[in-house]
Amino acid sequence: MATKLKEKISNEKLSGTQKVKRALPQMLKGGVIMDVVNAEQAKIAEAAGAVSVMALERVPADIRADGGVARMSDPELVSKIIEAVSIPVMAKARIGHFVEAQILESLGVDCVDESEVLTPADEQYHIDKSKFTIPFVCGARNLGEALRRIGEGAAMIRTKGEAGTGDVVEAVRHARSILGEIRKLVAMSDDEVMNYAKEIGAPFELVKQVKLDGKLPVVNFAAGGIATPADAALMMQLGVDGVFVGSGIFKSGDPEKRAAAIVKATTYYKDPEVLAEVSRNLGEPMVGRSARSLSPEEELASRGW
Amino acid sequence: MVKIKVGVLALQGDVAEHASMLSKIDLEPVPIKYIHELEGIEALIIPGGESTTINRLADFAAAELLDRIKEKALKERMPVYGTCMGSIMLAKSVEGSDQKTLCLMDITVRRNAYGPQKASFEADIAIRGEALPYPAVFIRAPQIISAGKDVEILARGENEIFMARQKNLLATTFHPELTEDTRVHEFFKGMIEEILVKEG
Numbered sequence: 050m051a052t053k054l055k056e057k058i059s060n061e062k063l064s065g066t067q068k069v070k071r072a073l074p075q076m077l078k079g080g081v082i083m084d085v086v087n088a089e090q091a092k093i094a095e096a097a098g099a100v101s102v103m104a105l106e107r108v109p110a111d112i113r114a115d116g117g118v119a120r121m122s123d124p125e126l127v128s129k130i131i132e133a134v135s136i137p138v139m140a141k142a143r144i145g146h147f148v149e150a151q152i153l154e155s156l157g158v159d160c161v162d163e164s165e166v167l168t169p170a171d172e173q174y175h176i177d178k179s180k181f182t183i184p185f186v187c188g189a190r191n192l193g194e195a196l197r198r199i200g201e202g203a204a205m206i207r208t209k210g211e212a213g214t215g216d217v218v219e220a221v222r223h224a225r226s227i228l229g230e231i232r233k234l235v236a237m238s239d240d241e242v243m244n245y246a247k248e249i250g251a252p253f254e255l256v257k258q259v260k261l262d263g264k265l266p267v268v269n270f271a272a273g274g275i276a277t278p279a280d281a282a283l284m285m286q287l288g289v290d291g292v293f294v295g296s297g298i299f300k301s302g303d304p305e306k307r308a309a310a311i312v313k314a315t316t317y318y319k320d321p322e323v324l325a326e327v328s329r330n331l332g333e334p335m336v337g338r339s340a341r342s343l344s345p346e347e348e349l350a351s352r353g354w
Numbered sequence: 355m356v357k358i359k360v361g362v363l364a365l366q367g368d369v370a371e372h373a374s375m376l377s378k379i380d381l382e383p384v385p386i387k388y389i390h391e392l393e394g395i396e397a398l399i400i401p402g403g404e405s406t407t408i409n410r411l412a413d414f415a416a417a418e419l420l421d422r423i424k425e426k427a428l429k430e431r432m433p434v435y436g437t438c439m440g441s442i443m444l445a446k447s448v449e450g451s452d453q454k455t456l457c458l459m460d461i462t463v464r465r466n467a468y469g470p471q472k473a474s475f476e477a478d479i480a481i482r483g484e485a486l487p488y489p490a491v492f493i494r495a496p497q498i499i500s501a502g503k504d505v506e507i508l509a510r511g512e513n514e515i516f517m518a519r520q521k522n523l524l525a526t527t528f529h530p531e532l533t534e535d536t537r538v539h540e541f542f543k544g545m546i547e548e549i550l551v552k553e554g
Contacts, residue, residue: 062477077403077404080367
């Protein structure tokens with residue numbers, strides 16, 4: 050169970066190792082992970098070419114509209130979605146709520162999203178993700194935050210963006226920040242690295258590794274406000290490995306068509322002709338809300354540190 | 355010497371990991387997204403990823419690309435190596451599914467045969483002809499559950515096949531590209547060289 054880093058299945062099979070946990074997101078690269086709230090939506094997402102689905106009770110746009118405390122989804126709902134599709138299923142736990150994560154692991158989800166979209170359960174500590182057998186994805190706004198989460202055992206990073214707005218501006222800001230800081234670090238001289246690690250509050254060993262590799266040690270997706278094929282392609286051209294689309298699909302006029310269009314745009318992200326073609330006649334996009342119009346209490350990205 | 359160009363199908367999946375492995379063994383990786391890119395390569399790798407996604411893309415712009423891959427593998431004997439999802443794409447049939455594949459290798463696969471991600475694992479396996487065990491990584495892996503008489507079985511577990519070759523085609527249900535061990539990619543390089551020599 051969740052207490053052992055390396056679980057021995059038999060004499061020679063090792064599950065839950067860092068390599069095995071980081072590998073699942075590696076297989077999702079170049080793909081789209083879609084938020085779904087029931088088995089029917091999960092099947093639509095799979096048929097449209099999603100590489101994975103995120104099972105949740107309410108998409109972020111509805112969480113915003115409804116207010117109140119947002120928690121892990123009903124295990125019944127999560128199980129039904131797992132049964133409905135053959136692609137990997139993710140589900141969200143509240144920041145710091147390691148028991149929700151234990152429950153999701155026991156249900157057989159393939160990856161837990163420790164997500165700022167839900168109401169945080171702990172304002173000081175994130176989940177110790179290294180104790181789990183399954184991988185975690187965590188949100189980040191900058192390199193320091195990404196490396197703190199990786200230090201805690203996250204096997205995948207996504208930009209926080211500003212979920213449920215349909216406004217891509219914060220996802221762009223966070224992707225530019227993470228990727229720009231990596232470029233800055235790579236250009237730094239070795240004797241500046243310790244001080245940089247201190248400044249961004251990140252583990253020194255991870256900072257050194259990023260400097261050497263020129264990239265994060267885990268897969269990095271974009272999330273939070275992606276609503277159109279062009280948004281997805283924009284994030285891919287900025288240099289992320291794939292995209293999450295939350296409210297953008299099932300809050301739009303023609304989810305099936307939009308989902309397939311975003312999948313195609315994520316593969317052919319450098320090809321404006323394909324992007325123009327898939328963007329035609331998609332119907333109504335989700336009703337957006339400018340991220341600038343949010344009051345500080347409404348900003349989800351500031352949850353977690 | 356001019357390096358042999360090996361394509362890596364780049365529609366979705368762990369393309370960069372294969373590319374870096376190919377560079378390590380002195381082959382030139384070429385990401386393949388469009389049909390015209392197939393003409394300059396001597397061999398192709400189909401990486402790990404989600405087969406349902408590839409099939410959806412195949413309904414769209416990638417249909418011709420996949421048809422041409424099949425034609426090159428059959429008529430021009432282009433070497434093709436599939437890992438995990440790639441092994442599903444090569445298989446003649448997928449158990450309990452009418453999922454489309456390239457139908458190139460006489461093997462039947464079972465998708466996601468070990469269960470959810472918590473059952474994914476690393477294990478040292480024996481590969482035929484290799485003195486030392488190979489550190490194989492299985493991620494929501496398929497199993498090759500049967501193989502025709504022309505298929506050479508190179509590694510197997512108790513009830514499943516991990517690695518198999520049929521003439522110019524190679525399939526592994528595990529991910530050599532996630533390790534530091536280049537032996538499986540070198541085996542594929544050997545296949546490429548062997549076929550290039552035969553063709554003169």
